[in-house]
Amino acid sequence: MTASLIDPGHPRRTAAPARPEPLALVPPLRLVSQPEGLLQIHTAPFRGSFAAVFSQALRSAGLGSRVLVSQFLKGGVEQGPAGSLTLCGRLEWLRPGTPHCLDGPPGSQGEEGATAEEALEAVAEVWEVSRERLLKGDLDLLVLDELGLAIALGYLSAEAVIEALEQRPAHLDVILTGPSMPASLMAMADQVTQLRRGG
Numbered sequence: 473m474t475a476s477l478i479d480p481g482h483p484r485r486t487a488a489p490a491r492p493e494p495l496a497l498v499p500p501l502r503l504v505s506q507p508e509g510l511l512q513i514h515t516a517p518f519r520g521s522f523a524a525v526f527s528q529a530l531r532s533a534g535l536g537s538r539v540l541v542s543q544f545l546k547g548g549v550e551q552g553p554a555g556s557l558t559l560c561g562r563l564e565w566l567r568p569g570t571p572h573c574l575d576g577p578p579g580s581q582g583e584e585g586a587t588a589e590e591a592l593e594a595v596a597e598v599w600e601v602s603r604e605r606l607l608k609g610d611l612d613l614l615v616l617d618e619l620g621l622a623i624a625l626g627y628l629s630a631e632a633v634i635e636a637l638e639q640r641p642a643h644l645d646v647i648l649t650g651p652s653m654p655a656s657l658m659a660m661a662d663q664v665t666q667l668r669r670g671g
Contacts (some may be wrong), residue, residue: 513653522618
Protein backbone atom coordinates (compact mmCIF):
# COMPACT_ATOMS: atom_id res chain seq x y z
CA MET A 473 0.00 0.00 0.00
CA THR A 474 2.82 2.38 0.73
CA ALA A 475 4.26 1.85 -2.70
CA SER A 476 1.06 3.10 -4.30
CA LEU A 477 1.49 6.49 -2.63
CA ILE A 478 4.80 7.16 -4.30
CA ASP A 479 4.52 9.19 -7.50
CA PRO A 480 6.85 7.60 -10.01
CA GLY A 481 7.28 10.97 -11.83
CA HIS A 482 8.36 12.79 -8.70
CA PRO A 483 12.10 12.97 -8.11
CA ARG A 484 13.21 10.96 -5.14
CA ARG A 485 14.54 12.73 -2.14
CA THR A 486 18.13 12.21 -1.36
CA ALA A 487 19.53 11.94 2.08
CA ALA A 488 19.37 15.11 4.12
CA PRO A 489 22.45 17.26 3.75
CA ALA A 490 24.93 17.17 6.57
CA ARG A 491 23.99 19.51 9.33
CA PRO A 492 26.24 22.51 9.84
CA GLU A 493 28.07 22.92 13.09
CA PRO A 494 25.65 23.93 15.82
CA LEU A 495 25.77 27.60 16.71
CA ALA A 496 27.34 28.44 19.99
CA LEU A 497 24.68 29.12 22.54
CA VAL A 498 24.35 32.81 23.18
CA PRO A 499 22.90 33.76 26.52
CA PRO A 500 19.55 35.55 26.24
CA LEU A 501 19.53 39.31 26.41
CA ARG A 502 18.79 40.59 29.87
CA LEU A 503 18.60 43.90 31.55
CA VAL A 504 21.97 44.87 32.89
CA SER A 505 22.09 44.43 36.63
CA GLN A 506 23.79 47.79 37.05
CA PRO A 507 22.76 49.94 34.09
CA GLU A 508 24.99 52.76 32.95
CA GLY A 509 23.59 56.15 33.88
CA LEU A 510 23.19 58.93 31.33
CA LEU A 511 24.16 62.57 31.45
CA GLN A 512 21.22 64.37 29.84
CA ILE A 513 20.85 68.06 29.06
CA HIS A 514 17.52 69.80 28.57
CA THR A 515 18.16 73.26 27.22
CA ALA A 516 16.28 76.09 25.56
CA PRO A 517 16.90 79.72 24.68
CA PHE A 518 14.30 80.55 27.35
CA ARG A 519 13.59 79.42 30.89
CA GLY A 520 10.97 76.72 31.13
CA SER A 521 12.43 73.24 30.58
CA PHE A 522 11.90 72.23 34.21
CA ALA A 523 8.27 71.04 34.03
CA ALA A 524 8.99 68.02 31.83
CA VAL A 525 12.10 67.10 33.79
CA PHE A 526 10.31 67.45 37.13
CA SER A 527 7.50 65.15 36.00
CA GLN A 528 10.12 62.56 35.00
CA ALA A 529 11.81 62.92 38.40
CA LEU A 530 8.50 62.59 40.24
CA ARG A 531 7.55 59.52 38.20
CA SER A 532 10.97 57.94 38.90
CA ALA A 533 10.58 58.57 42.63
CA GLY A 534 7.08 57.11 42.55
CA LEU A 535 8.54 53.95 41.01
CA GLY A 536 11.12 53.64 43.79
CA SER A 537 14.15 55.57 42.53
CA ARG A 538 16.12 57.82 44.85
CA VAL A 539 15.99 61.33 43.38
CA LEU A 540 17.47 64.73 44.25
CA VAL A 541 16.19 67.83 42.45
CA SER A 542 18.40 70.87 43.03
CA GLN A 543 17.16 74.23 41.77
CA PHE A 544 19.99 76.77 41.84
CA LEU A 545 18.11 79.98 41.08
CA LYS A 546 14.59 79.31 42.39
CA GLY A 547 14.62 80.91 45.79
CA GLY A 548 11.76 82.80 47.35
CA VAL A 549 10.87 80.34 50.06
CA GLU A 550 14.11 80.72 52.01
CA GLN A 551 14.42 76.96 51.99
CA GLY A 552 18.13 76.09 51.90
CA PRO A 553 19.54 72.61 52.52
CA ALA A 554 18.10 72.38 56.04
CA GLY A 555 14.57 72.93 54.75
CA SER A 556 14.53 70.65 51.71
CA LEU A 557 11.21 69.00 50.87
CA THR A 558 10.57 65.29 50.40
CA LEU A 559 7.96 64.01 47.93
CA CYS A 560 6.87 60.40 47.38
CA GLY A 561 9.24 59.44 50.18
CA ARG A 562 12.12 59.23 47.67
CA LEU A 563 12.41 62.66 46.01
CA GLU A 564 14.30 65.40 47.81
CA TRP A 565 13.72 68.93 46.46
CA LEU A 566 16.34 71.53 47.29
CA ARG A 567 16.32 75.29 46.66
CA PRO A 568 18.60 78.12 47.83
CA GLY A 569 17.81 79.92 51.06
CA THR A 570 17.12 83.33 49.50
CA PRO A 571 14.08 85.59 49.91
CA HIS A 572 13.53 85.83 46.12
CA CYS A 573 14.37 83.96 42.95
CA LEU A 574 17.80 84.81 41.55
CA ASP A 575 17.29 86.28 38.08
CA GLY A 576 20.57 88.09 37.56
CA PRO A 577 24.22 88.07 38.61
CA PRO A 578 25.03 88.06 42.33
CA GLY A 579 24.12 91.39 43.90
CA SER A 580 21.60 92.42 41.24
CA GLN A 581 18.52 91.48 43.28
CA GLY A 582 17.74 94.99 44.53
CA GLU A 583 17.17 96.19 48.08
CA GLU A 584 14.74 93.41 49.05
CA GLY A 585 16.80 90.61 47.50
CA ALA A 586 19.83 88.79 48.76
CA THR A 587 23.17 90.58 48.79
CA ALA A 588 25.85 89.28 46.44
CA GLU A 589 27.47 87.36 49.29
CA GLU A 590 24.18 85.87 50.50
CA ALA A 591 23.19 84.80 47.00
CA LEU A 592 26.60 83.25 46.27
CA GLU A 593 26.56 81.44 49.62
CA ALA A 594 23.00 80.14 49.13
CA VAL A 595 23.79 78.73 45.68
CA ALA A 596 27.12 77.32 46.91
CA GLU A 597 25.26 75.46 49.69
CA VAL A 598 22.88 73.87 47.17
CA TRP A 599 25.83 72.93 44.94
CA GLU A 600 27.80 71.43 47.84
CA VAL A 601 24.88 69.21 48.90
CA SER A 602 24.30 68.18 45.27
CA ARG A 603 28.00 67.48 44.70
CA GLU A 604 28.29 65.40 47.88
CA ARG A 605 25.25 63.32 46.99
CA LEU A 606 26.50 62.86 43.41
CA LEU A 607 29.89 61.60 44.60
CA LYS A 608 28.39 59.49 47.39
CA GLY A 609 26.36 57.55 44.83
CA ASP A 610 23.25 57.14 46.99
CA LEU A 611 20.95 58.46 44.23
CA ASP A 612 19.47 57.02 41.06
CA LEU A 613 18.65 60.39 39.49
CA LEU A 614 20.07 63.86 40.10
CA VAL A 615 18.44 66.91 38.50
CA LEU A 616 20.47 70.13 38.44
CA ASP A 617 17.96 72.78 37.39
CA GLU A 618 19.14 75.98 35.69
CA LEU A 619 22.73 74.88 36.06
CA GLY A 620 23.78 76.50 32.77
CA LEU A 621 22.30 79.83 33.81
CA ALA A 622 23.87 79.59 37.28
CA ILE A 623 27.25 79.16 35.59
CA ALA A 624 26.62 81.96 33.07
CA LEU A 625 25.56 84.38 35.82
CA GLY A 626 28.66 83.64 37.90
CA TYR A 627 27.16 81.62 40.77
CA LEU A 628 28.99 78.39 39.91
CA SER A 629 32.21 77.44 38.15
CA ALA A 630 31.92 75.28 35.03
CA GLU A 631 35.23 73.62 35.92
CA ALA A 632 33.97 72.55 39.37
CA VAL A 633 30.79 71.12 37.86
CA ILE A 634 32.70 69.23 35.15
CA GLU A 635 35.13 67.83 37.73
CA ALA A 636 32.26 66.49 39.83
CA LEU A 637 30.37 65.06 36.84
CA GLU A 638 33.49 63.23 35.65
CA GLN A 639 33.57 61.41 39.00
CA ARG A 640 29.90 60.42 39.11
CA PRO A 641 29.08 56.76 39.75
CA ALA A 642 28.36 54.73 36.61
CA HIS A 643 24.74 53.96 37.57
CA LEU A 644 23.70 57.57 38.23
CA ASP A 645 21.45 59.43 35.78
CA VAL A 646 22.06 63.19 35.82
CA ILE A 647 19.84 65.76 34.10
CA LEU A 648 21.07 69.33 33.63
CA THR A 649 18.55 72.00 32.63
CA GLY A 650 18.46 75.60 31.60
CA PRO A 651 19.58 78.04 28.97
CA SER A 652 23.20 79.11 28.45
CA MET A 653 24.63 75.61 28.88
CA PRO A 654 28.43 75.79 28.42
CA ALA A 655 29.85 73.99 25.38
CA SER A 656 32.12 71.95 27.67
CA LEU A 657 29.06 70.45 29.40
CA MET A 658 27.24 69.93 26.10
CA ALA A 659 30.25 67.91 24.89
CA MET A 660 29.99 65.59 27.92
CA ALA A 661 26.29 64.84 27.42
CA ASP A 662 24.98 61.45 26.33
CA GLN A 663 21.70 63.07 25.27
CA VAL A 664 20.75 66.67 24.54
CA THR A 665 17.13 67.81 24.29
CA GLN A 666 16.65 71.31 22.92
CA LEU A 667 13.25 72.89 23.43
CA ARG A 668 11.95 75.42 20.91
CA ARG A 669 8.87 77.56 20.83
CA GLY A 670 6.55 76.93 17.92
CA GLY A 671 5.40 79.83 16.00
